[in-house]
Amino acid sequence: MYILLMGPPGAGKGTQAAELVKKYNIPHISTGDIFRAAVKEGTPLGQQAKKYMDSGQLVPDSVTIGIVKERLAKPDCQSGFILDGFPRTIDQAAALDVTLGELEIKLDKVINIAVLDAELLQRATGRRICKNCGATYHLIFNPPSIPGECNKCRGIVFQREDDQETTVKKRLEVYMSQTQPLIEYYREKGLYAEINGQQPIDKVLEDIEISLRGGQL
Ligand SMILES: [Zn+2]
Numbered sequence: 001m002y003i004l005l006m007g008p009p010g011a012g013k014g015t016q017a018a019e020l021v022k023k024y025n026i027p028h029i030s031t032g033d034i035f036r037a038a039v040k041e042g043t044p045l046g047q048q049a050k051k052y053m054d055s056g057q058l059v060p061d062s063v064t065i066g067i068v069k070e071r072l073a074k075p076d077c078q079s080g081f082i083l084d085g086f087p088r089t090i091d092q093a094a095a096l097d098v099t100l101g102e103l104e105i106k107l108d109k110v111i112n113i114a115v116l117d118a119e120l121l122q123r124a125t126g127r128r129i130c131k132n133c134g135a136t137y138h139l140i141f142n143p144p145s146i147p148g149e150c151n152k153c154r155g156i157v158f159q160r161e162d163d164q165e166t167t168v169k170k171r172l173e174v175y176m177s178q179t180q181p182l183i184e185y186y187r188e189k190g191l192y193a194e195i196n197g198q199q200p201i202d203k204v205l206e207d208i209e210i211s212l213r214g215g216q217l
Contacts, residue, residue, distance in 0.1 A: 001024045001026060001079075001080040001108050001212060002080050002081060002105055002106065002107050002108045002109075003020065003026075003080070003081070003082045003083070003107075003108060003109055003110075003212070004082075004109070004186075004191075005017055005020075005083065005084045005111050006110065006111065006112040006113070006179065006182070006183075007112060007113035007115070008114075008120055008172060008175050008179075009120070009124075009171055009172070009175060010115070010120045010123045010124050010168075011113040011120065011197045012113060012115075012197055012201065012204065013084060013113055015201055016204060016205060016208060017084055019205050020205075020208070021082065025079075026076075026077075026079060026080035026081050027077060027081050027082070028082045029068075029071055029072070029081050029082065029083050029084065030084045030085050031067075031068060031083075031084065031085035034067060034068070034071045035049065035064075035067060038070070039053075043067075043070070045063055045066045045070065046067070048063050049063050049064075061089075061091055061092055064086070065092065065095040065096065065099060068086055068096070068099065069102075069103075072099065072100075072103055072105070077105075080108075087182065088178050088182075089178065089181075090181050090182065090185055093182055093185050107191055108212065109191055109193055109211060110191045110192050110193065111208055111211065111212075112179075112183065112193070112194050112195065113195050113197040113204065113208075114194050114196060115197040115198055119198055120172060121165065121168055122140070123138075124163050125159075125163055125164065125165050125168060126138045126140045126141070127159070127160070127163045128158060129157065129158065129159075130150035130152070130153065130155040130156070131155050131156045131157070131158055132150060132155025133153045133155055135150050135151070135152050135155075137157055144157050193211040195207045195208055195211065195217070196217075
C-alpha cells in the first residue's frame, strides 16, 4: 500500500501513521526524519543539504527529492510506505511523480486528515508543558489537578511559544496556502481522499481503511 499522508499540524497524523504501520507492515517515512538522518549520516545529498541549511538558505528541490528518492528506493519500501511531509508544493509533487515512475511505484491513495482551524487552534493553544520534567497537559482534555502545577513533580506548567494563538494561526495559514493546490492536484488524479479528523482516533483509522480499500465515505 503506497500512501501519501497529509494533514495540518495537530490533526493527529503521527498517531494514525503509527497505526497504519502496524496494520500494513510498511514504513512511515517522515521527510523531516529522513532529512535529519541524511544530514547526520553525511550522505552526499545530506552534505549538500547541510551546506544550504548552514548558510541559512532553502534546500533546493533537487536535493530534497534526491533524499526522498534514496529513501523510497530502500528494500523496506517494496510493498509500500506512508510518506508524510512531502510534497509541499506542486513542483515537488511533479518531481515525486517522476521519481515514483522511475521506481515503478504507483500511489494508491492520498489521505488528508482534515480538521477545522477552530478545532486545531483549541487543541494547540490548550497544550501545556512542565518546565521541570516535560510532562504534557491540556487545559481542556487533560488539565493538571492544581492549575499551573505539574501532577508529577509540582513544577511550573507553562505554554510554549509554539502553542500560542498567533504562532499557531500563522502555522495553519502557511499550511493551508501550501496545501490547497496539492489537494486539487491529487483530486484531479483521482487519488485524493479527505478523512474527517474530528472523530475519535479509532473512527478516523476506520475511515482511512475504508478509503484505502476503495470504499466511499
Ligand atoms: Zn513535572
